Amino acid sequence: MAMNENVPGVTPLPGRRAKPSRINLHPLHEAAMRIADLGLNRPKAKTKDLVGMLLTHGARAWRSTQPRAGIHLHVTAPGRRQPLKMRIL
Template identity: 55%
Template sequence: MSMNENGFPEPGSSRKNKGSRMSLHPIHEAAMRIADLGRGFPRSRTRDLVGLLLSHGARAWRSSQPRVKIHLYIGSERGSAPVYLRIE
């Protein structure tokens, strides 16, 4: 069984392609999506729509959650503050 540079089996190999369970390298995935725009594959439009709906749903869920205040202070043995984080 031969593999390409992304760890996916080459077409025609004995191993089945797992599809969406495996992800490409982000730069390679971006290049493939740009190439798909030129060819007009409907799959990329479907993927974009699903991504849009998922991100919109996640944003709506986050906005419905109560506000949280985090104040994190970590002191060191020397008395200085290596980490001081306040998110409101």
């Protein structure tokens, strides 16, 4: 049985705590399930999207208030070539 199969009625072993099913899903399978949910207009999916958007927005707002970090990098190469090009925004 693949780890991504959604099998109703499967219970965890006695003495073990059940984990939320979202943790066990492979990222590609989870993405496919979310795409499939788009056409169904389920309220649960809308709620998850709203919560995810609010968490993402909050994390982005927090990062924007943090001081800028500077990076000083020395890289040597034979001749005067640029061995490394890096751009961090």
